Amino acid sequence: MTRWYRKERSTTGYKLASLRDAYRPQVESLPFFKIPSNRPRFSLTLSNVTVLSRMSFVALIWTALTMVPALAQTTSSSSPADLARGKKLFQGQCALCHGQTGEGARGPNLARPKLVHAADEAGVVRLLDNGIPGTEMSAFWQMTPNEKRQVAAYVISLGKTATETLPGDPERGRALYAAQGCANCHIAGGNGNAFGPELSDVGARRSAANLREHLTNPGKNPPDGFMMVQVTTRDGKKIAGIRKNEDTFTIQILDAGGHSYSFRKSALAEFKKLPNASPMPSFRSLSSAQLDDLVAYLAGMRGAQ
Ligand code: HEC
Numbered sequence: 001m002t003r004w005y006r007k008e009r010s011t012t013g014y015k016l017a018s019l020r021d022a023y024r025p026q027v028e029s030l031p032f033f034k035i036p037s038n039r040p041r042f043s044l045t046l047s048n049v050t051v052l053s054r055m056s057f058v059a060l061i062w063t064a065l066t067m068v069p070a071l072a073q074t075t076s077s078s079s080p081a082d083l084a085r086g087k088k089l090f091q092g093q094c095a096l097c098h099g100q101t102g103e104g105a106r107g108p109n110l111a112r113p114k115l116v117h118a119a120d121e122a123g124v125v126r127l128l129d130n131g132i133p134g135t136e137m138s139a140f141w142q143m144t145p146n147e148k149r150q151v152a153a154y155v156i157s158l159g160k161t162a163t164e165t166l167p168g169d170p171e172r173g174r175a176l177y178a179a180q181g182c183a184n185c186h187i188a189g190g191n192g193n194a195f196g197p198e199l200s201d202v203g204a205r206r207s208a209a210n211l212r213e214h215l216t217n218p219g220k221n222p223p224d225g226f227m228m229v230q231v232t233t234r235d236g237k238k239i240a241g242i243r244k245n246e247d248t249f250t251i252q253i254l255d256a257g258g259h260s261y262s263f264r265k266s267a268l269a270e271f272k273k274l275p276n277a278s279p280m281p282s283f284r285s286l287s288s289a290q291l292d293d294l295v296a297y298l299a300g301m302r303g304a305q
């Protein structure tokens with residue numbers, strides 16, 4: 001037996017050896033398979049192969065090891081440290097719109113078991129990658145993928161903790177809603193007038209605290225894009241209402257009587273925006289318990305979820 005055969009008892013070596021025995025004449029005629037007797041150059045080549053295969057084995061293990069955390073990420077086993085970091089990031093970057101603990105403010109309450117735009121952690125990450133076009137929810141390109149993952153894990157954890165228990169009674173709230181004439185200005189569940197914003201999903205968009213504040217102090221925290229305006233025509237008529245549409249040259253207004261107007265701005269004597277003004281009356285005169293009931297009713301309006 002030649003030396004390389006003993007030394008390189010790999011499967012390849014073994015196969016080569018048996019090949020050699022079976023096809024010695026043919027094999028020996030091939031330059032590559034030239035079987036040497038003593039200390040052949042081939043043995044050198046073979047051990048190079050061995051070194052190479054060892055290297056690729058090491059590379060394989062290395063890849064496998066580096067993939068373990070990546071796999072862990074997709075199946076989301078976020079550590080408490082991740083959640084803590086996610087919370088910090090959230091308070092810095094999201095709380096302005098979603099509240100310090102995700103309870104909602106200008107943006108929707110995120111402490112819900114089911115979000116509209118994101119089914120899970122990966123969904124929240126995608127949302128942070130892309131934003132929600134046409135809304136204040138922009139993409140967070142300045143966050144690293146890891147930061148997005150951490151903040152997403154925190155957002156998902158919010159929905160898992162027990163939902164807020166409210167002091168009010170939603171059934172009494174429903175009766176108050178009818179008695180106070182809310183439906184004169186709001187549509188909820190398909191009923192009412194569309195002067196104010198539709199409330200069918202207001203419980204998903206606003207926190208309980210924010211809803212309560214809205215009832216006693218409307219106009220302080222209006223929905224996106226809401227604006228009261230007042231115009232004075234050249235002949236001195238004043239009309240105030242909700243801005244329905246506005247471009248550079250024209251403005252469309254809906255007044256409290258449900259009349260729509262369209263004006264060319266150039267034809268007006270005066271055109272004013274009235275920030276923080278709202279045609280919604282304040283319900284400050286209701287008792288605290290009544291407000292609790294109304295809030296409990298509104299908080300349950302979560303659209304088709
Ligand atoms: C400038 C305000 C603003 C900031 C800052 C902001 N958001 Fe939002 N976000 C919104 C608004 C508004 C919506 C609702 C958009 C819509 O659907 O109309 C929203 C929607 C979302 C939703 C989807 C909710 C659902 O029910 O599907 C998630 C999740 C979310 N934001 C997470 C975040 C996170 C995490 C951050 C911080 C990294 C953040 N947002 C920062 C305004 C904001």
Ligand code: HEC
Nearest residue numbers: 180181182185196197202218219221222223226278279280
């Ligand atoms: C005269 C019309 C009118 C009446 C009556 C009225 N609202 Fe409103 N409401 C509005 C308008 C206009 C807005 C939008 C401007 C604002 O936020 O103040 C609004 C906004 C709201 C919002 C915030 C909506 C959003 O999309 O964020 C809530 C919640 C609300 N109203 C609840 C009520 C409830 C509950 C009642 C009855 C107790 C009521 N409203 C009675 C006109 C009215």
